[in-house]
Amino acid sequence: MxxxxxxxxxxxxxxxxxxxxxxxxxxxxxxxxxxxxxxxxxxxxxxxxxxxxxxxxxxxxxxxxxxxxxxxxxxxxxxxxxxxxxxRLLPRDPKKRASVRMISDLIASGIQPLQNLSILKKVGEETQLTWAQNAITSGFNALEQILQSTAGKYCVGDEVTMADLCLVPQVANAERFKVDFTPYPTISCINKRLLALEAFQVSHPCRQPDTPTELRA
Amino acid sequence: MxxxxxxxxxxxxxxxxxxxxxxxxxxxxxxxxxxxxxxxxxxxxxxxxxxxxxxxxxxxxxxxxxxxxxxxxxxxxxxxxxxxxxxRLLPRDPKKRASVRMISDLIASGIQPLQNLSILKKVGEETQLTWAQNAITSGFNALEQILQSTAGKYCVGDEVTMADLCLVPQVANAERFKVDFTPYPTISCINKRLLALEAFQVSHPCRQPDTPTELRA
Known part of the structure; x- marks a missing residue:
């Protein structure tokens, strides 16, 4: 502090x-x-x-x-x-909390670590785009299916939860790696709704003190 | 059910x-x-x-x-x-709970996904041993240092927590990938204490209904 x-x-x-x-x-x-x-x-x-x-x-x-x-x-x-x-970022109901943590962990353990900077460096420049796309699409294929039974306005029901905090940054990575979003209508729709919220805007990578000028929005 | x-x-x-x-x-x-x-x-x-x-x-x-x-x-x-x-598998004190989750996530997001079966298949047979060893040692280097300020008998204090449930299986993977444990005296010592507990023994990979005969103990 x-x-x-x-x-x-x-x-x-x-x-x-x-x-x-x-x-x-x-x-x-x-x-x-x-x-x-x-x-x-x-x-x-x-x-x-x-x-x-x-x-x-x-x-x-x-x-x-x-x-x-x-x-x-x-x-x-x-x-x-x-x-x-x-x-609250976790619902009161333990079963819904389980859904929130399951989606959060799917992204935080099942997708992000496999496409982060240090791994892509090891994979080598030639194959890193395909590698990252595969990691993201295999996770998103599962996520799209899971969201169909958990989502309301957002990932789990109609309140913003920890799962949404994981979703939006992962979608931004997917866009950076040129992932085709056609198979992911639910993910796309929730992502769009979340990006309209102020907390997701002020925290956005394009608006940080260390964002390079050419990437600012 | x-x-x-x-x-x-x-x-x-x-x-x-x-x-x-x-x-x-x-x-x-x-x-x-x-x-x-x-x-x-x-x-x-x-x-x-x-x-x-x-x-x-x-x-x-x-x-x-x-x-x-x-x-x-x-x-x-x-x-x-x-x-x-x-x-309890999480302490009452929020600061200690944070330590437990930090160690759990370090293993669950920072080590395990980088050395699991599906990734090693992609990496290819020739380099997979070195790849797995690097993933584990870079995580264990950090973990050994973190444990020095959180550990008592176990990963966080003197009670078994979720962090310990992540540690023991990760150590077993490390052994399978022939990681040198000399730099990890704290990890080794905690792992040994945990393996002496019945819950860690009955759940052990060498004692499961699907354990192949030649790996049973």
């Missing part, structure tokens, strides 16, 4: 996991300070000694809050939910 | 994510029926139409319980925790 007691979010404008947390902070109206960590510049600022001391996984997002440092976006969101419960 | 109302776990003996859930069920003393899904045989039974209808991600574990079907091991464990809270 800063001297003023504000939480500090270590973030990168384009990191989809950082975006999840930025949406949560915006929805819950939590005032915070942002420290940009450029994952590309200087060979990756996440590899600096200072940052590694903060997060040995060398990843964003990382949140300093209430005297502790939390890594992993979903762990951060669950902590915010437990300590700042309004508005 | 079965006609008798027992939950049904779709599981594969060697799947580390299935093992996480088997430990939770054992610790909480939940009686269940197991349906083995062989991820190798017949080109992978998870790809059958019947199984895809149950879990469009084509993955184990999948749990049918209380009239719903849940995929994703951590979503399953959180649901069990909310509906069958004794014994």
């Amino acid at each position: 800063t001297e003023s007691g504000k939480p500090i979010l270590y973030s990168y404008f384009r990191s989809s996991c950082s975006w999840r947390v930025r949406i949560a902070l915006a929805l819950k109206g939590i005032d915070f300070e942002m420290v940009p960590v450029n994952l590309i510049k200087d060979g990756g600022q996440q590899f600096s000694k200072a940052f590694q001391a903060l997060n040995p996984m060398k990843q964003v997002p990382t949140l300093k809050i209430d005297g502790i440092t939390i890594h992993q976006s979903l762990a951060i969101i669950e902590y915010l939910e437990e300590t700042r419960p309004t508005p | 079965t006609e008798s109302g027992k939950p049904i776990l779709y599981s594969y003996f060697r799947s580390s994510c299935s093992w996480r859930v088997r430990i939770a069920l054992a610790l909480k003393g939940i009686d269940f029926e197991m349906v083995p899904v062989n991820l190798i045989k017949d080109g992978g039974q998870q790809f059958s139409k019947a199984f895809q209808a149950l879990n469009p991600m084509k993955q184990v574990p999948t749990l049918k319980i209380d009239g719903i079907t849940i995929h994703q091991s951590l979503a399953i464990i959180e649901y069990l925790e909310e509906t069958r809270p004794t014994p």
Whole structure:
């Protein structure tokens, strides 16, 4: 936390996991300070000694809050939910909470890790686009089917939940990797509804303090 | 659920994510029926139409319980925790809960997906051992450091938590991929303590109904 007691979010404008947390902070109206960590510049600022001391996984997002440092976006969101419960990002009903966490984990464990920057580097430049598209479409094929039984206005029912915080950034990655959205009408429709909400707009990668000028909107 | 109302776990003996859930069920003393899904045989039974209808991600574990079907091991464990809270797998203190979820997610999103069967198939036979070792050691390097500030007898303090349910199966994978444990004294020590507990033994891959005879212990 800063001297003023504000939480500090270590973030990168384009990191989809950082975006999840930025949406949560915006929805819950939590005032915070942002420290940009450029994952590309200087060979990756996440590899600096200072940052590694903060997060040995060398990843964003990382949140300093209430005297502790939390890594992993979903762990951060669950902590915010437990300590700042309004508005809720998890429904009251345990069965609906299970749907929210299932969709969140499907994206956070089943899609995002397989198409993130460090993996694509290892895969090599020639095959990385196909690799990323395969990872995303095989996850989205399942997600589209699951949403047909869980969705209302949003991923689970008619309230914004943690699942929606995972969906929108993953859709943005899919667009970046030129995924064809024809097979995903439910995903597309929910994504569009969510992007109309202020919390998803102020947290958007095109509006961050570290967004390069040419990508600003 | 079965006609008798027992939950049904779709599981594969060697799947580390299935093992996480088997430990939770054992610790909480939940009686269940197991349906083995062989991820190798017949080109992978998870790809059958019947199984895809149950879990469009084509993955184990999948749990049918209380009239719903849940995929994703951590979503399953959180649901069990909310509906069958004794014994606790998450501490009462939100800050400690954050540590538990951070470690769980580090393994479930940061390590396991990068070394699972379907990815290693894509990586190709020649490089898959090195690929898996790199994924595990880069995660374990961080985890060893994190545990130094969170661990007591187990990953977070002196009670078994969800983090421990993720640790032991990941260590077993690491051993299978011949990872050198010299740099990980804390991980090794916690793993050894956990393996001495009955719930970790009855759920062990070498003691499942679908464990091949030559791997039984």
